[in-house]
Amino acid sequence: MQALIDAVESGIIPASIGLVVSDREGAFxxxxxxxxxxxxxxxxxxxxxxxxERDEKLVEVLKDHDIDFVMLAGYLSILTQTVVKNYENRIINIHPALIPNYCGKGYYGDVIHKEVLQNKEKETGVTLHFVDTGVDSGPIIVQERISVDEGETLESLKKKIHATEHRLIVQTAKAYCEDN
Incomplete structure (x- = not known):
């Protein structure tokens, strides 16, 4: 989220951030x-x-704030059809793996990275995709591969993933805003 804030404040993304919604109290x-x-x-x-009920409230809050584009950056709850229908092709999720690998219900954050390391994968990556009514099943917008080096640790892999996520989320939001 900080990458998006910085890009908006510096004028890289021609938009404003109208609202931050969290599904967890105390989220950073x-x-x-x-x-x-x-x-x-x-x-x-x-x-x-x-x-x-929660997603009906989410749609109400988004509409009350005139939100027309949603970027999921740390929002871990799965959205219901209520939200997806109201914001079809206007919700983008960032996923820290190369979909279709390591995706779906229960695959987020460290869970993914630990499994990638445990399975001795040679590469992983980042995927940005439109949200549909499935879990990590919407149309892929962009993917970038990241090598998993010998001796890679959870922390070093997370650092590489986060750097790529920050760059791709800004590029994708910028392109979306310029095209719409």
């Missing part, structure tokens, strides 16, 4: 939003009776 992204005077809201799963 909320602190970043506050530091940069970006409105934010938390829609914690435990605050709602169902995912449908």
């Amino acid at each position: 992204g909320l602190e970043r939003a506050k530091k940069h005077n970006i409105p934010s809201v938390t829609l914690a799963r435990k605050s709602f009776r169902s995912l449908s």
Whole structure:
């Protein structure tokens, strides 16, 4: 998220960040939003009776803030059809692996990187894709391969993944905003 904030503030991305939404109370992204005077809201799963109820509220909040493009950067909850239908081809997710590998329900963050290392993969990568009603199944926008070096550690792999995510998320958001 910080990469997006920096790119917007420096004029690289021709847009503004109208809202930060977190699915977890105390998420670091909320602190970043506050530091940069970006409105934010938390829609914690435990605050709602169902995912449908939460996502109805999410759509309401997005519309109230005139949000027309959504970038998932650390939002870990799976979105229901309610959100996807309202923002079809306007929600992009960043995934720290080369889809179709290491994706789907339960595959996020360190879980992916640990498995990549455990399986002695020679490469991994980053994928940005449009969100559909599946899990990591929407149309791929861009992928970039990253080599997994001999002796790679969880920390060194995460560092390479994060650097690539930051660059690709900015490039993708910039291109989307310039085209729409």
